[in-house]
Amino acid sequence: MQRFLTVFILLAASSTTALAADRSAKVDASVARLGALSPDERALLAPYIAQGPVVLTEFQNRQTDLPAVIYAARIHAPAKTVAQVIGKPSDYPGFMRALTSVDVQAVNGQMMAFDWTWGVTLFSLTGHNVMTTYPGDSTRGYRFDIRTTGGDLGIGRVMWRVYPDGPKKSLIVFSSRLDMRDANYITRQLASEGNAVNRTINVAVAMVTLLEVKTEAERRAGTHVDGKFASKPLRRPRVDMRALHPLLARGDLVFMDLDGDTMQSVTVVGRSGASVRRVRRVMLDPEVFGQSLLHGSCAEVIERTHQGVKFEWEIPIPLLHVGGEMMLRPSPTVVAVDGISGTLSKGRWRFDTYRYPGGEAGVIAWATFDPADSPKLIRKLIAGNTHFSHGFVAATQLAVMRSLRTRVHLMGR
Secondary structure: HHHHHHHHHHHHHHHHOOOOOOOHHHHHOOOOOOOOOOOOHHHHHHHHOOOEEEEEEEEEEEEEOOOOOOEEEEOOOOOHHHHHHHHHHOOOOOOOOEEEEEEEEEEEEOOEEEEEEEEEOEEEEEEEEEEEEEEEEOOOOEEEEEEEEEEEEEEEEEEEEEEEEOOOEEEEEEEEEOOOOOHHHHHHHOOOHHHHHHHHHHHHHHHHOOOOHHHHHHHHOOOOOOOOOOOOOOOOOOHHHHHHHOOOOOOEEEEEEEEEEEHHHHEEEEEEEHHHHHHHHOOOOOHHHHEEEEEEEEEEEEEEEOOOOEEEEEEEOOOOOOOEEEEEOOOOOOEEEEEEEOOOOEEEEEEEEEEEEOOOEEEEEEEHHHOOOOOOHHHHHHHHHHHHHHHHHHHHHHHHHHHHHHHHOOOOO
């Protein structure tokens, strides 16, 4: 009976996948290929991974209209320990604070079907997953493929790769893609705003999972560092834009500077596909640049002084209406945007450009802000979950880069 149930679940998932792919002429998110990081790319990103998790959000491809997101993080625990944490979903509720239950439905060899419930302050989410564990060891590393076949977060796929990094450390590369367009009412309403919001939720949810696994593996290895660290002044990050140029052809990169559970700053870098002059023209226009804070935002200048340009902004996203006042301080080099009142009033953002050979502008943006300084709904969602907060910060900074590039291209040459 158990074997029959497993086969039935897998066949049902495959049938649903084939039907969805046929209807949309796109590959279903639960089976579309997920990218990874090559050994050279992992070596290139090593200095940034040493500071905290790194996120690569790929551009759209021919397979699916929803790009994949790839995460990389160093864990101070042996690869075998990390694999044991990932490979036993029934233990997840013990260390994933938002996950209230995991119910294993069937096991067949290396495949496991399980349901999960994720409870947050406002509501509960449920989902149905199938995990495949591939053969591995502490020398070659480990791989896990998890397909979300239905539930409140839609359908999608996650791929875990655990690489040994010496006897007591590991590197995780975690690839994911969620499609919420056929999920529950709330996630459908958010996803209706397009890929920007879909991507934001994808990044935030995946970051929670990644950091919870990291914390639990380090706890088992006796290396986890608890507690808060003092905040550091916001400083320009050291980023080798020239070396990152080929990787930025795949997508935008987010670098997180973490001390324990304290987020010091978040940096996003990307290629603009336009000249430095054109990019800076957007950066120095408060109304256009204010609209770049997130896709769909509106901005209006209300005052110009010697200190800078004050503007109002708002983002009328369903269920998450946000807005406030900010000050933009123009400069021939670094452009500063500081929150004054309303949502993210304590946020600080800095932007600069890098000129590649041929004239294309690379964009470097670094920031510090607290998601708790947000609308009530977002505060409720975070509800003291530091890892969800970090995911929201990374997703928001990524959205700024994407929206800025959109504004640059809308302005024309």
